[in-house]
Amino acid sequence: MPVARPEPSDARVIALIDMDCFYVQVEQRRQPQLRGLPTAVVQYNSWKGGGLIAISYEARKYGVNRSMRGDEAKKLCPEIQLVQVPVARGKADLNLYRNAGSEVVAILARKGRCERASIDEVYLDLTDVAEAMLSENPPEKLEAIDEETLKSHILGLDEEVDKQKGELAREWLCRSNASQQDKLLACGAIIVAELRMQVLRETEFTCSAGIAHNKMLAKLASSMNKPSQQTVVPSSAVKGMLDPLPIKKMKQLGGKLGSSLQSDLGISTVGDLLKFSEEKLQEHYGTNTGTWLWNIARGISGDEVEGRLLPKSHGCGKNFAGPQALKTLASVESWLKDLCEELSERLQSDLDQNKRVAHTLTLHATIYKTNDTDQLKKFPSKSCPLRYGTPKLQEDALKLFNSGLREVLDLQRADIQGTSKSAWVVTHLSVSAGKILAKPSGTHSILRFFHSHESSSSSKEQTYNGIDQNSVPSGGENQVVVNEVEANKKTTINNYVNSSSIQGEQQKETSYHKDTNSILRFFHNRDPSCPSQEQTYNEISQNSMPSVPSGSENQMAADQAEAKKGTMISHVKSNLARGETQKETTQKGSGPILRFFQAQRAPCTSSENAVPSTSGTEHEQESDRVSAHEESQKEKVEINDNMNSLHHDEHRRKRWSLNPEEIDTSVIDELPPEIQREIRVWLQPIKRAKAAQRGPSIADYFSPAKKGPQSHNS
DNA sequence: ACGGGTTCCACC
DNA sequence: TGGTGGAAC
Incomplete structure (x- = not known):
């Protein structure tokens, strides 16, 4: 549950930008x-x-x-x-969609601190920009307020009465007798309207937004008027908004906590919650949650906008529902390979683009026991140090799976029943990479420096892109257990492994999809009538996909992978971080968002349409190829082999993973100049993030000199 | 035989 | 810690 924090210096200006569907x-x-x-x-x-x-x-x-x-x-x-x-x-x-989300973040991050809350939601802390605007160019002095801003919903204003659209809002926005808080929100509303138009111009996406004094309120507000609208929450409107609100609508209360609030204390609206003392709530839900509940009922939330543009982890997984449940180890291995392949690509992109390195690999699975009434079994998630490179990931993920499986089966074995007639199926598999840190210096000299001082670099392959490759997953303990499993073949595991019905498994696609259009297609005139093509656009040839041994063949796969180590990393060209390189927009001005798409409906200019729109509708060809999933019985051996090699000197190696924030900068001066330079470059993003808040003043955008729809293409 | 796939968080 | 459970989009 969220930590209850004291309210920081209030009068922050926080926005949540929420992409519409x-x-x-x-x-x-x-x-x-x-x-x-x-x-x-x-x-x-x-x-x-x-x-x-x-x-x-x-x-x-x-x-x-x-x-x-x-x-x-x-x-x-x-x-x-x-x-x-x-x-x-x-x-x-x-x-x-991830890439599309990045486009949006890249735009929003130009103003204020920015937190990517999900694939389609971004929090912005606009306090600084709003303050700057208020002192340099306050709304009350503006002679023109953008139409999109005027369409803001201001909570507490009676919109029914607002005959002339926007006039009520205009009045509120420009009141000279408003409180400082309200004036800041007014600035926020202007800034957000502008940002939303900018997002639309650059991405063609509409979004809704909430503008308030904290994240919680901004979030609530953003969903009140959709799509493509924005809502402002003045302090004076907080109580009126919250009191009647069903408690389940509050973030974090949509689940069990919200239910228990209702069933235990009879609380169904936020107003009901107000009647309980902080102590009472703490009694029921603990100090943290109790305080947090007490606060949110009053619209208080000290939750800060984090200033993080990138995800904290990468994961990929798949459910295998019902008849698709995986019944053989070979199919598990095969799917793990695929999952790891995707994960590997994403890790590689992150490394290439953001110079970030993931340090932990985690595997999760869900398994069911059939036959018995008692079906779902707990499969422990397992993690180990992450080694880069597809084969390594695959190898380690499989080891983690085996280690978890063995644990389950051990417990099961201790179980009295469950001996004779039970089979296991896997209904979910996922791998994820976490503990992502900035790579210590994107370049070489520091690495070289330390490497030359490294004592026991056993092989030249120890590092890949400067990342340790040799750490071994923990998990399996020893051979004794393995042999027990072996001895157990006749029982549960044997049924599981031997199960020959493999019909349910899906074949794998051989092509995969890439986003190749994104920002660059910005503002091409499109016409729905243009024969928007047979968009079967196959990119297979362009991709340097690793030629992974198609999986599940035999127990030597790991060894083969070992032999090919380091050679299978595919590079994914990415479209991220392209935000700056777009063409100038020739778009006229910033009409209100409603008019935007109409303005776009112009005849198509032939040359643009030649560009394949890459929409690669794979679903049309929904290949029915039944992939060769001829798994033999060999996996019996496999399970034992894999369990063998686990657990070695995993914690020996020190990886010096540094957090830029933790660096004592005074130390830098003592380093050799070359290294100094690198470190400064490496630290730069942090500084820049700070500087960005000061960015070009919003006054540039909203200067009184401009009238009506501006034509600012800065 | 199902909302699927992610991501983040608090807690122990 | 690592691992679990919950919540959200």
């Missing part, structure tokens, strides 16, 4: 002919039309909602356009 927008940008149509994004369409994960507002009018299947959606809305999430290696591939 984001995946849908991403797909509509790829296929503009979908714009304006009821549209939903589904993943996997073979079973009941796939699961809906994003629904356009047009489609919501028909009652289509999440947790529906494509088929149900079709019933409610026969003309709904269902777009499939790209699939790579047999699983959903979200890179397209």
Whole structure:
């Protein structure tokens, strides 16, 4: 639960920017002919039309909602356009959306501290910019307020009464007798409106926003008026907003805590919560949560915007529902390979683009025991030091899986029953990489310096991109256990391993998807009538995919992988961090967001359309190739082999992972000049982040000199 | 036979 | 810690 912190210096200006049905927008940008149509994004369409994960507002009018299947959606809305999430290696591939989210973050981060809260949500701390604006160019002095700003919803104002649209808002925004707090929020509203238009211009995505004095309130506000609108929460409106609010609507209270609040204390609205003393709440839910509850009921939240643009971990996983449950070790291995392959690519991109290194590999699985009534079994998640390179990841992930499996089976063995007739199936697998730190100096001299002083570099392959490659996953203890497992073949594990029914497994896609358009397609005139192409756009040839031994063949895979170590890393060209290189927009001015798309509907200019829109609709070819999943019985041996090699000197090596924030800068001066320079470069992003807050004053954007729709392409 | 795939967090 | 459980999008 969130930590209860005291309110920091109040009168912060916090915004939450929330992309409207984001995946849908991403797909509509790829296929503009979908714009304006009821549209939903589904993943996997073979079973009941796939699961809906994003629904356009047009489609919501028909009652289509999440947790529906494509088929149900079709019933409610026969003309709904269902777009499939790209699939790579047999699983959903979200890179397209991740990259699109990065585009947005890159824009927002130009103003104020910025926290990427999820793939489609960004918090902004605009306190500094708002203060600067208030002192240099306050709203009350502005002769023109942008139309989008005027469309803000100001909580507490009676919009019914606002006959002339925007006049009430204008008055509120420009009041000269407003409190300092309100004036800052007004500045925030202006800034956010501008940012939202900027996002639209540069990405074609609309978003909604909440502007308030803390994250919690901003978050609540952002969802009050969607899509493509913004809502301001003046302090005076907080109580009126919160009191009637069902407690479950509060972030963090949508689950068990919210339920128990209701069932234990009879609390159903935030107003109800107000009646309980802090002590009482602490009695029930502990000091932290108690205090936190007491605070949020009053709209108090000291939660700070973190200033983090990049994710803290990378993970990928897949569920294997029902009949798809994995029944053989070979299929588990095969899927782990695929998952690791994807993870490896993402790690490599992160390394290339952000100079960050992940240090921990974690594997999670869910297994079911069939036959018995008692089905779900706890599978312990396992982690180990992360080694870069696809084969290493694959090898280690498999070891982690085996180690977890063995634990489960050991416990099971101690169990009285469960002996004779039980089989295991795996219903979920995931691997993730965490503990991501800035790579100590992106360049070489420091590494060289330390390496030359390294005592026991056993092989030249010890490092890959400066990252230790030799740490060994922990987990399996010893051979005794392994042999016990071996001896156990006749029982549970044997059934599991020997199970020959493998029908359920999916074949893997051989192609995978990449986002190649993104920002660069900015503002191409598109016309829905343009034969927007047979967009079967196969990129296989461009990709230097590692030629992984197609998996599950035999127990020597690990050894083969070993032999190829270091040679299989594929490089993913990425579109991130391209924000600065876009072409100038020729777009006229910043009309309100509503008008934006109309303005776009211009005849298509032929040359632009030649660009393949890369929409790579893989789902059309939904290859039915049944992949060769001829696993033999060899895996019996495998499980033992794998359990063998675990657990060696994993903690021997020191990895000097440094956190820039922890550096005593006075030390730097004592280093050789070359190294000094590098360290300073390395530290620079931090400094720049600070400097960015001062950035070009918003006064530049909103100077009175400009009238009406500005044409600022700075 | 299912909202799937992620990500983050507090707690022990 | 590492691992678990919960919550959110």
